[in-house]
Amino acid sequence: MKTNILVIGGTGKTGRRIVEQLKNKGIEPRIGSRNASPSFDWDNKDTWVKTLSGIEKMYVTYYPDLAVPGAKEAILSLTILAKELGVKKMVLLSGKGETEAEACEKIVMDSGMNYTIVRASWFNQNWSESFFLEPILSGEVALPMSDVLIPFVDANDIAEVAATVLLDDSYNGEIIEVTGPELITFKDIINIISKTSGRSLNFYDITLEQYVDGMKKMQMPNEAIWLIEYLFSHVLTNPKNQQVVNDIEHVLGRKAKTFLEYAEKTAKTWI
Secondary structure (H helix, E strand, O other): OOOOEEEEOOOOOOHHHHHHHHHHOOOOOEEEOOOOOOOOEOOEHHHHHHHHOOOOEEEEOOOOOOOOOOHHHHHHHHHHHHHHOOOOEEEEEEEOOOHHHHHHHHHHHOOOOEEEEEEEOOEHHHHOOOOOHHHHHHOEEEEOOOOOOEOOEOHHHHHHHHHHHHHOHHHOOEEEEEOOOOOEOHHHHHHHHHHHHOOOOEEEEOOHHHHHHHHHHOOOOHHHHHHHHHHHHHHOOOHHHHOOOEHHHHHHOOOOOOHHHHHHHHHOOOO
């Protein structure tokens, strides 16, 4: 089936869920990823033209985050090319409370194309598909800022919102903020995961310096360490990130999933 909708990051946490949402509506989107055909690689602009050819609407998520050096330049180049190739609408996944992400949003908003910005809080799935999973599996969880309140949001809710605004032009020109329905702390989360999974988890409240030092001792890539330190020091503590917003309910006509609902569902997968 020919398609005129592109999902960049179509194999990632939100992208693959958006692809599933669109397929459920009878739409076969083009996948923007290195392993797709045609291939899309953020680091190789030669791949961009074929991927964007014939596309009218596109969803864009930038890996690993819009905050990293080079993201703004990549989004600018992609946006200019997309407009040149006749793309009519762009949905950008952004992060709440990120100054760098807002600079990328402005590029899309000023492009002259139709757009919707989906601005997300931290994902529930960071605990099952990302950097928080390993300590959960080990049973020993050490994190800084354990009392900061965060409106964790479910990636399935993000994907359903993104697929909706991608297809529905009544959301053109809007910034949709997606959060969970409650503010919870890391301590709350460890308790919920422990109860739903039936596993004993030990939680240690440490400083950010200790956390960064631990990542270095694990020989994590410098880029990953920089990003995680940035997210903790700049994003987690941003007052904008400590607010529950009801945009998911506004777009989908139902309440956002709670962390408990996510944890109960994930526990059944034996992850």
